[in-house]
Amino acid sequence: MGFADLIPIVLLSPFAGYWTDRHDRLVLAKLLQTLNVIVTLSLTIFAYAGLLNVYVLLVFTVLTGIDHAVFQPVRSALASVLVPRESLPTAIAFGGFTWNSARLIGPAVGAIILHFVGPNAIFLINSILYLGFIFALFGLRLPPTPRRETSEKGVIGEIFSGYKYAVSHPAIAPLILILFGGSFLTRPLVELLPGFAAGVFGRGPEGLAFLTSAMGLGAILAGIWIAQRGKLTGLVQITCWALLVGAITLIIFANTEKFEIGVICMIFFGIQYSLFATCIQTLIQSVADEKMRGRVLAFYGLIWMGSAAFGSLFMGGLSEIFGLQLPIGTGGAVCLLVWLWALQKSGKIDEFFEDKKF
Numbered sequence: 141m142g143f144a145d146l147i148p149i150v151l152l153s154p155f156a157g158y159w160t161d162r163h164d165r166l167v168l169a170k171l172l173q174t175l176n177v178i179v180t181l182s183l184t185i186f187a188y189a190g191l192l193n194v195y196v197l198l199v200f201t202v203l204t205g206i207d208h209a210v211f212q213p214v215r216s217a218l219a220s221v222l223v224p225r226e227s228l229p230t231a232i233a234f235g236g237f238t239w240n241s242a243r244l245i246g247p248a249v250g251a252i253i254l255h256f257v258g259p260n261a262i263f264l265i266n267s268i269l270y271l272g273f274i275f276a277l278f279g280l281r282l283p284p285t286p287r288r289e290t291s292e293k294g295v296i297g298e299i300f301s302g303y304k305y306a307v308s309h310p311a312i313a314p315l316i317l318i319l320f321g322g323s324f325l326t327r328p329l330v331e332l333l334p335g336f337a338a339g340v341f342g343r344g345p346e347g348l349a350f351l352t353s354a355m356g357l358g359a360i361l362a363g364i365w366i367a368q369r370g371k372l373t374g375l376v377q378i379t380c381w382a383l384l385v386g387a388i389t390l391i392i393f394a395n396t397e398k399f400e401i402g403v404i405c406m407i408f409f410g411i412q413y414s415l416f417a418t419c420i421q422t423l424i425q426s427v428a429d430e431k432m433r434g435r436v437l438a439f440y441g442l443i444w445m446g447s448a449a450f451g452s453l454f455m456g457g458l459s460e461i462f463g464l465q466l467p468i469g470t471g472g473a474v475c476l477l478v479w480l481w482a483l484q485k486s487g488k489i490d491e492f493f494e495d496k497k498f
Contacts, residue, residue, distance in 0.1 A: 142331035142456070144198050146449030148205035149212070149441055154299045156210040157438025160217050161298075161431065164284050168214045170277050176207040177270045184263040212445075213438040215239070216425060220433065221282055230367070232422045237363035237414065239421075247330070248356030251349040302435025311427050311492045312436065314485045318379065319420050319440070320447045321478035325471040326386045326413065327448035328455035329393070330355070333406075335464050341399045354403045358410025366418050372426055372493060375419040376486045382415040383479045390472025394465045417444060427493070 159168065183200045186192050216235060223231040250262050306312050333355075337348035366378070385408055393405040421440060428436040451471075458467035 141198065141201055142328075142452035143449050144201040145205045145208075146445045146452070148202060148209040149445040150449065152206060152209040153212070153438040153442040153446070154303075154435075155295070156441075157213045157302055157435035158295055158299050159210070160213040160434025160438065161302075165214050165218050165221070165434075166277070166280060166282050169211065169218065170274075172207055172211045172214065173270065173274050173277055176204070176211070177267065177274055179203045179207065180263070180267040180270050184260075184267050187260045187263045208445075209441070212239075212441040213434045216421070216437040216440075217434050219425070220430065232425045234367040237367040237418050245356040245359055247333075248349075248352040248354075251345070251352040255345045255349045299435065302432050303439060305429070305432050306436050306439045309427070311489050312424050314482075314489055315379075315420050315424055316439070316443050318383070318478065318482045318485070319417075320443050321481075322383050322386065322416055322475065323444050324447040324451035324454075325475040325478065326390060326409075326416075328451045328471070329390060329409065329468055331452040332455060332459060332464055332468065335459065336393075336402070340397060340464055341402055343399055347399060350399075350403055351406045354406035355410040355413075358407040358412075359414040360410075362411040362414040363418065366415055372423065375423055376489050376493075378415055379419040379423075380479060380482045380486050382412040382419070383475065383482055385412040386416065387472045387475035387479055390475065391469055394469030394472065420444075423489075423493075 179200065186196060186200075216232075216239075219231045219235050253262050253265065306316065333351055334348055337351055338344050341347050343350070389405050389408045389412065393402060393409070396402060396405075421444075424440050425433070425437060455467045455471065
């Protein structure tokens with residue numbers, strides 16, 4: 141299920157970045173979110189009609205993943221036209237916080253509703269919330285995005301130009317590699333959390349609600365702090381230390397069967413994951429050229445969510461053989477190596493931002 145949710149990012153994000161750079165971003169946002177409301181309302185109808193099974197859920201998961209894949213660079217790139225340049229770091233950080241933290245906070249709220257009300261209510265509430273977002277988008281008034289001239293490179297050539305720009309950039313390239321390592325190794329814990337709640341801690345849905353709520357609480361606390369911070373200075377160091385906290389958290393979580401320790405670990409997991417993803421997104425978006433912004437952000441989404449998709453599939457497969465705890469604990473140990481590499485690269489990344497006076 142986690143793989144089905146995230147794999148559309150791998151397949152569609154290159155084209156999403158191209159469309160974002162070529163078309164009016166607000167028009168794209170309205171279209172994509174209207175389609176998303178149709179999908180969520182259809183899922184709600186299927187749920188109340190008693191037609192849901194694993195295969196139907198997989199279909200709806202893929203459809204939702206497609207919408208997220210295309211919408212991610214559109215949503216992120218809107219920040220540059222919503223606020224003046226001097227407020228851009230704060231806007232980017234706040235946008236990154238809402239996006240990254242929501243992927244942790246949403247399951248936390250959902251688990252509570254699941255425990256007290258049931259799954260159908262989750263689908264209904266989700267649909268209602270998306271309707272509110274649609275009204276907000278259609279109430280937004282922005283000057284139209286200037287249409288870019290058609291390039292001789294074609295669609296594929298334009299996509300590869302964006303990727304080439306990202307992988308050759310002295311700051312974006314190492315940040316993307318750090319993002320890949322952290323997301324691949326730490327994000328699968330979220331997908332495997334129901335298994336831990338039932339199989340390791342023996343708590344079932346109630347335990348899952350506590351674990352995900354703790355994760356959501358940590359994400360909120362970290363996100364509010366990083367969003368109101370409002371400056372780029374020090375974000376590279378915060379990224380590195382968040383990665384270290386994530387590695388240690390995974391090791392402890394995988395080696396305990398005490399539920400209370402597991403809950404505390406999930407608070408720290410929420411803190412580190414929100415800080416890690418938000419800091420990297422803020423740094424990349426702040427430094428990316430405006431003409432390349434959509435494609436660079438799509439590349440960010442490809443690595444962030446695509447690596448999480450493959451990490452979930454990989455860790456889930458290993459857990460079938462070795463159980464849940466060993467793969468997650470080993471992932472935490474390997475993440476320590478990623479942290480050491482990130483710490484080594486952090487000085488050069490900082491030098492770039494200082495030289496360019498970002």
